[in-house]
Amino acid sequence: MPNIQQLEDLTTQVRRDILRMVHKVNSGHPGGSLGCAEFFVSLFNEIMETKESFDMDGIGEDLFFLSNGHISPVYYSVLARANYFPVDELNTFRLVNSRLQGHPTTHEGLPGVRIASGSLGQGMSVAIGAAEAKKLNKDNHLIYSLHGDGELQEGQNWEAIMYAAGKKIDNLISTIDLNGQQIDGATDDVLPMGNIKEKFEAFGWTVLEIEEGNNLEAILYGMAKAKAETGKGKPVCVLLKTIMGNGVDFMMHTHAWHGKAPNDEQLEIGLAQNAETLGDY
Amino acid sequence: MKTYTNTGNKDTRSGFGAGLTELGKTNENVVALCADLTGSLKMDEFKANHPERFFQIGIAEANMIGIAAGMTIGGKIPFTGTFANFSTGRVYDQIRQSVAYSDKNVKICASHAGVTLGEDGATHQILEDIGLMKMLPGMTVINTCDYNQTKAATLAIAKHHGPVYLRFGRPKVANFTPEDGDFEIGKAVKLIDGNDVTIVATGHLVWEALEASKVLHEQGISAEVINIHTIKPLDETAILQSVSKTGCIVTAEEHNYLGGLGESVSRVLALHNPTPQEFIATNDTFGESGTPAQLMEKYGLNSSAIQQAVKNVLKRK
Structure with a gap:
């Protein structure tokens, strides 16, 4: 059984990391990062089977692809705290000569990252390719991917969604961060996308919903169910309902912090709401 | 020859x-x-x-x-x-x-x-x-x-x-390179030795360059013909060695002159050995319907166009 308190502590520390990283360089995307903190912590510490050391091919382990690369702060924090690279390196986020680029990349050789992302809509295709390679290699491990809900406005997703169902990519669990926000406002105002669950189902996916996407136990339960749905001839979609900016009260329920860093005072308020648990980097 | x-x-x-x-x-x-x-x-x-x-x-x-x-x-x-x-x-x-x-x-x-x-x-x-x-x-x-x-x-x-x-x-x-020949990425293939002009061609224009060189030879013009199959990385040494001998160059490609082989060659020459160059390429235009031969003729991408370009560049030596 996972120790929920440990995961809670890690999540709180990850939130601190996110706030401090974007504050230091006065740039980056805290809102979506905070909203997905519980998901990343669960994925990298409980859900995925990963090997001790990182190699690009990742044979014999589960793989993760982040499609909405702008939430790199949460990705970097969770990778560092899962020992993919030194936690101190979080200090270099978005600085010149850093492996922690504004959006994730393989170009600088950062362990844990297998594809560049940031230009939206490309990650599901890449995840499908990795899933096909797993099948060819007779490797029974799974591919996980994460996508923004606003990101689904990119047409390439629907090519990929059609392909994954049509070609029975059933070793893939694609999670959609359903926070209802994008840079210009609520997704319903920017471009109403209708019922995303029905759309995935119409394309032939198995769809599961995690109503409390910021609740660790709900995520662990939901993702275990998703895992149980793999290998049945259909790709699996998880609709993860999250709150953008979760854990920092003034950042929650708004698109305002999608791509904006807190100032000194705001940082202090945010940190006060998230006590240091594992030690700041 | x-x-x-x-x-x-x-x-x-x-x-x-x-x-x-x-x-x-x-x-x-x-x-x-x-x-x-x-x-x-x-x-x-x-x-x-x-x-x-x-x-x-x-x-x-x-x-x-x-x-x-x-x-x-x-x-x-x-x-x-x-x-x-x-x-x-x-x-x-x-x-x-x-x-x-x-x-x-x-x-x-x-x-x-x-x-x-x-x-x-x-x-x-x-x-x-x-x-x-x-x-x-x-x-x-x-x-x-x-x-x-x-x-x-x-x-x-x-x-x-x-x-x-x-x-x-x-x-x-035309199929004219050796069957089961070697292919070295980034290595130009010199097809014909010559002294008066260098013709650097890629793709379908390589055969046209060979055809042009035959006609030019009959006219007393000795053209060196180089097949540049790899545009990047470009075999700069092969180009520079050739122009140091010939003193002028024609590049030939089935592509816009903007962004093509010719511009890559120009950069090498500008940096190391400024040399008169003529471009066989499309002139910042879209194509159109037609037979391949008609289109190569219309857009100046064939042997006769290369011959003319050689004559033009020779005057600039």
């Missing part, structure tokens, strides 16, 4: 198909992806021999590039196949982020490049693809001249680790 024999017209895309078939037998990591143009790309035999390693993506090129990038994670060597237009311009950002910037070992194999695609017209005749691809950091760009060379290049790029753009065409053209 050394002469080359056409052993019978063949299409370069069939050279790609033959190379892919051979790779299927010799390299189990090679996988092939196609966006609903299996017959046009000559991928049928690979598909028949290795159905488990052939991936029909449907008419979804962006998804094809992304899937190819993902398949490299796990050690596969993906060869994507569609027309040059849909291999490049349509999916530029997918190639840029998921393949080039991500350092993925994807081979983007593109048929029907240039105006020699013919009757389908400008929507399908890309003349900008070399420029698009050579601008991507880390991308190798190859444009082969005949069936044999395309087959050899297909085999060679499987052994090269890194993203490659392999460009070839639709029509049957």
Whole structure:
């Protein structure tokens, strides 16, 4: 059984990391990062089977692809705290000569990252390719991917969604961060996308919903169910309902912090709401 | 003067198909992806021999590039196949982020490049693809001249680790390079020694350059003909050695002069040995419907155009 308190502590520390990283360089995307903190912590510490050391091919382990690369702060924090690279390196986020680029990349050789992302809509295709390679290699491990809900406005997703169902990519669990926000406002105002669950189902996916996407136990339960749905001839979609900016009260329920860093005072308020648990980097 | 024999017209895309078939037998990591143009790309035999390693993506090129990038994670060597237009311009950002910037070992194999695609017209005749691809950091760009060379290049790029753009065409053209010849990426092939002018050609224009050199020879002009199959990385040494002897150069390609081979050559010359240069290329225009021969004539991409360019450049020495 996972120790929920440990995961809670890690999540709180990850939130601190996110706030401090974007504050230091006065740039980056805290809102979506905070909203997905519980998901990343669960994925990298409980859900995925990963090997001790990182190699690009990742044979014999589960793989993760982040499609909405702008939430790199949460990705970097969770990778560092899962020992993919030194936690101190979080200090270099978005600085010149850093492996922690504004959006994730393989170009600088950062362990844990297998594809560049940031230009939206490309990650599901890449995840499908990795899933096909797993099948060819007779490797029974799974591919996980994460996508923004606003990101689904990119047409390439629907090519990929059609392909994954049509070609029975059933070793893939694609999670959609359903926070209802994008840079210009609520997704319903920017471009109403209708019922995303029905759309995935119409394309032939198995769809599961995690109503409390910021609740660790709900995520662990939901993702275990998703895992149980793999290998049945259909790709699996998880609709993860999250709150953008979760854990920092003034950042929650708004698109305002999608791509904006807190100032000194705001940082202090945010940190006060998230006590240091594992030690700041 | 050394002469080359056409052993019978063949299409370069069939050279790609033959190379892919051979790779299927010799390299189990090679996988092939196609966006609903299996017959046009000559991928049928690979598909028949290795159905488990052939991936029909449907008419979804962006998804094809992304899937190819993902398949490299796990050690596969993906060869994507569609027309040059849909291999490049349509999916530029997918190639840029998921393949080039991500350092993925994807081979983007593109048929029907240039105006020699013919009757389908400008929507399908890309003349900008070399420029698009050579601008991507880390991308190798190859444009082969005949069936044999395309087959050899297909085999060679499987052994090269890194993203490659392999460009070839639709029509049957002269096949004159050695059967089962070596193909060294980035190494120019000097076809004819000459002293008066250097002709550097790529793709379908290589045979036209050879034809031009014969006529020029009869007129007392000694042209050195170099086949530049690899536009990036460019064999700068071969170009500089040749112009140090000839003192002038004509570049020839089935591509816009903007962004093509000619501009890459110009940069080398500007940096190391400023030399008069004439460009055989399309003049910042789209193509149109017509037969390949009609279009090569209309757009100044044949032997007679090369001969004229040589005469023009000789006056500038």
